[in-house]
Amino acid sequence: MRKSGPGVRFLNIFASQSLVYMAKSASSLSFESLAIGIDIGGTGTKYGIVDRNGNVLFSGSLSTRGHCPVENYIDELYNQLSVLVEKAGGPGRMRGIGVGAPNGNYYSGTVEYAPNLPWKGIIPLAKLIQNKFQLPAVLTNDANAAAIGEMMYGAAKGMKDFIMITLGTGVGSGIVANGKLIYGHDGFAGELGHTIIIPEGRLHEGTGKKGSLESYASATGVMLTALEKLQSHDEPSLLRGIPKEKLDSRTVYDAAIQGDKLAKEIFDFTGGILGMALANFVMFSSPEAIILFGGLTKAGDLILKPTREAMEHNLIQVFQNKVKILISHLKESDAAILGASALVWDMKA
Amino acid sequence: MRKSGPGVRFLNIFASQSLVYMAKSASSLSFESLAIGIDIGGTGTKYGIVDRNGNVLFSGSLSTRGHCPVENYIDELYNQLSVLVEKAGGPGRMRGIGVGAPNGNYYSGTVEYAPNLPWKGIIPLAKLIQNKFQLPAVLTNDANAAAIGEMMYGAAKGMKDFIMITLGTGVGSGIVANGKLIYGHDGFAGELGHTIIIPEGRLHEGTGKKGSLESYASATGVMLTALEKLQSHDEPSLLRGIPKEKLDSRTVYDAAIQGDKLAKEIFDFTGGILGMALANFVMFSSPEAIILFGGLTKAGDLILKPTREAMEHNLIQVFQNKVKILISHLKESDAAILGASALVWDMKA
Numbered sequence: 302m303r304k305s306g307p308g309v310r311f312l313n314i315f316a317s318q319s320l321v322y323m324a325k326s327a328s329s330l331s332f333e334s335l336a337i338g339i340d341i342g343g344t345g346t347k348y349g350i351v352d353r354n355g356n357v358l359f360s361g362s363l364s365t366r367g368h369c370p371v372e373n374y375i376d377e378l379y380n381q382l383s384v385l386v387e388k389a390g391g392p393g394r395m396r397g398i399g400v401g402a403p404n405g406n407y408y409s410g411t412v413e414y415a416p417n418l419p420w421k422g423i424i425p426l427a428k429l430i431q432n433k434f435q436l437p438a439v440l441t442n443d444a445n446a447a448a449i450g451e452m453m454y455g456a457a458k459g460m461k462d463f464i465m466i467t468l469g470t471g472v473g474s475g476i477v478a479n480g481k482l483i484y485g486h487d488g489f490a491g492e493l494g495h496t497i498i499i500p501e502g503r504l505h506e507g508t509g510k511k512g513s514l515e516s517y518a519s520a521t522g523v524m525l526t527a528l529e530k531l532q533s534h535d536e537p538s539l540l541r542g543i544p545k546e547k548l549d550s551r552t553v554y555d556a557a558i559q560g561d562k563l564a565k566e567i568f569d570f571t572g573g574i575l576g577m578a579l580a581n582f583v584m585f586s587s588p589e590a591i592i593l594f595g596g597l598t599k600a601g602d603l604i605l606k607p608t609r610e611a612m613e614h615n616l617i618q619v620f621q622n623k624v625k626i627l628i629s630h631l632k633e634s635d636a637a638i639l640g641a642s643a644l645v646w647d648m649k650a
Numbered sequence: 651m652r653k654s655g656p657g658v659r660f661l662n663i664f665a666s667q668s669l670v671y672m673a674k675s676a677s678s679l680s681f682e683s684l685a686i687g688i689d690i691g692g693t694g695t696k697y698g699i700v701d702r703n704g705n706v707l708f709s710g711s712l713s714t715r716g717h718c719p720v721e722n723y724i725d726e727l728y729n730q731l732s733v734l735v736e737k738a739g740g741p742g743r744m745r746g747i748g749v750g751a752p753n754g755n756y757y758s759g760t761v762e763y764a765p766n767l768p769w770k771g772i773i774p775l776a777k778l779i780q781n782k783f784q785l786p787a788v789l790t791n792d793a794n795a796a797a798i799g800e801m802m803y804g805a806a807k808g809m810k811d812f813i814m815i816t817l818g819t820g821v822g823s824g825i826v827a828n829g830k831l832i833y834g835h836d837g838f839a840g841e842l843g844h845t846i847i848i849p850e851g852r853l854h855e856g857t858g859k860k861g862s863l864e865s866y867a868s869a870t871g872v873m874l875t876a877l878e879k880l881q882s883h884d885e886p887s888l889l890r891g892i893p894k895e896k897l898d899s900r901t902v903y904d905a906a907i908q909g910d911k912l913a914k915e916i917f918d919f920t921g922g923i924l925g926m927a928l929a930n931f932v933m934f935s936s937p938e939a940i941i942l943f944g945g946l947t948k949a950g951d952l953i954l955k956p957t958r959e960a961m962e963h964n965l966i967q968v969f970q971n972k973v974k975i976l977i978s979h980l981k982e983s984d985a986a987i988l989g990a991s992a993l994v995w996d997m998k999a
Binding site: 404413414416461462476478479481483484485486487488489490491492493495496497498499500508510577580581582584585586587588589615617618619620623 | 753762763765810811825827828830832833834835836837838839840841842844845846847848849857859926929930931933934935936937938964966967968969972
């Protein structure tokens with residue numbers, strides 16, 4: 302092709318004009334497009350309105366429990382979110398809704414048999430939300446959403462192989478290998494909280510299975526360990542007399558930093574089981590790092606040290622002293638809201 | 651650009667001639683190109699010369715043990731393979747060598763701290779083979795090679811999410827998710843045989859770890875289970891008096907089909923542990939199928955039934971009755987030879 306001439310010059314001018322026009326559209330598009338991210342946990346639901354750069358512009362929360370059937374929950378979610386949507390410029394600015402929920406299925410948009418949610422059976426959550434909000438909705442597992450959040454904005458930025466473990470009401474996980482989230486054949490991959498760590502161990506009330514990671518490393522798991530240790534020992538402890546429902550990683554931490562021996566034992570025991578589980582996960586997908594997230598991680602080295610020791614102890618030589626255990630540094634719950642909102646940008650328009 | 655004119659016509663003619671020339675090269679290339687596939691197991695090594703369609707044209711084997719240092723083993727491998735290479739048309743027809751070996755690393759071409767191989771430490775196996783054979787060599791984990799073989803020519807044809815478990819001297823695995831083999835951050839992903847299934851369980855002599863899947867579901871594992879059951883029971887069994895080194899899945903199978911109660915218990919016990927491990931793997935990557943391969947699978951339903959039952963028993967509801975357990979139908983060891991050879995076709999020329 303000739304490099305100059307009147308025709309070409311005309312084309313060049315035209316191209317420049319196009320670029321200016323396109324830049325304008327991109328800017329107005331960016332002004333218009335926001336995403337709603339919803340993180341549904343076993344206890345609470347957090348939601349936010351997020352821009353493309355991962356800024357959570359508005360956020361709020363409601364209890365996940367106490368709204369049955371699921372339609373009541375969605376009504377309440379809609380009422381609360383509508384206020385924020387108006388503040389953010391109205392529904393017209395919303396590109397869509399991304400939802401992270403336990404046992405959420407990316408392929409079907411359903412939540413299926415979630416042991417930690419109040420709604421049983423198969424719930425077509427994405428469709429229910431889409432119909433109520435009149436906005437496109439996409440759903441994934443809550444921990445998968447958190448993993449996407451960490452990969453885009455958090456501790457896993459730039460990593461192609463990592464595992465995210467969320468230690469909350471339940472124990473969730475999101476696994477990234479070869480730079481992609483593992484959804485598995487049916488969209489349910491990454492239920493590491495339900496892997497069996499102690500055969501015939503502690504019963505999980507929600508699943509009926511024995512000895513799963515979640516039955517030890519969840520909030521309920523820590524409470525049960527505390528009760529067991531209080532019952533099997535006679536020695537004095539700051540934890541004695543604390544009501545059962547307040548025996549969480551926070552109260553155990555408060556006791557441990559005051560030198561309470563039994564409180565420290567609870568973290569050692571929990572970390573021992575968590576670390577053994579992490580070793581198994583490492584020998585599966587050999588990640589660069591494991592990102593831990595949630596209440597239990599606030600205990601810092603009290604939980605991290607026994608976890609790391611048990612992990613290294615159970616790894617074969619080729620994996621030893623290679624895998625980082627990192628604590629998420631995203632603001633509490635932001636990882637999942639951000640990850641859920643990130644699903645929206647990936648939606649086909 | 652103008653669509654016709656003498657210059658363009660000349661270019662078109664020139665392009666056609668190039669195409670003819672290229673087609674000729676491709677055809678002669680295909681005639682010339684064969685791949686050498688080598689499958690190194692803890693006990694034996696099998697090798698073959700394979701064409702692009704997965705036909706094993708020539709094959710042979712040697713003992714992996716009894717050749718130390720590793721250079722002696724490679725000399726012996728070279729001497730044996732040279733005969734086949736000549737039969738197949740000489741080194742000029744060989745495109746390269748693909749090797750599957752326990753603890754083999756795809757990224758570095760090394761075998762590192764393999765508990766089931768006679769050579770300790772870090773062995774630059776791909777480089778040693780490349781130098782001896784004067785052919786490009788590429789290496790991966792033996793079970794990864796088998797998984798590639800199954801995906802290209804076997805039971806996993808067309809699957810994007812599956813797990814291959816090899817039950818031989820050791821227990822190996824290759825994991826495919828999103829249509830790609832999981833190598834992990836360092837190239838060592840998929841060491842499922844070393845995951846801990848029974849905490850503080852049976853000692854694995856090679857790794858020093860306790861309660862790994864391999865310590866129960868390998869050839870040695872079955873032998874140890876047989877010895878334990880023979881010692882802890884007084885009842886008569888066809889297995890009594892059989893020398894320790896002959897107590898393998900074959901002799902246990904022979905006894906079981908004759909109604910030997912203790913032999914059946916050995917399969918029930920082994921299947922129980924294998925099934926629990928498989929449940930954990932399913933909850934990790936949610937595969938369409940698990941492909942089992944190796945000596946133990948020859949026991950058919952005697953091992954498959956307890957394995958399947960234990961797997962389903964330990965799966966949470968969302969995964970139940972979904973995952974196929976398939977037996978590899980590729981000729982013994984062909985999967986790994988084929989998979990190793992398939993690595994060659996993927997090599998950059």
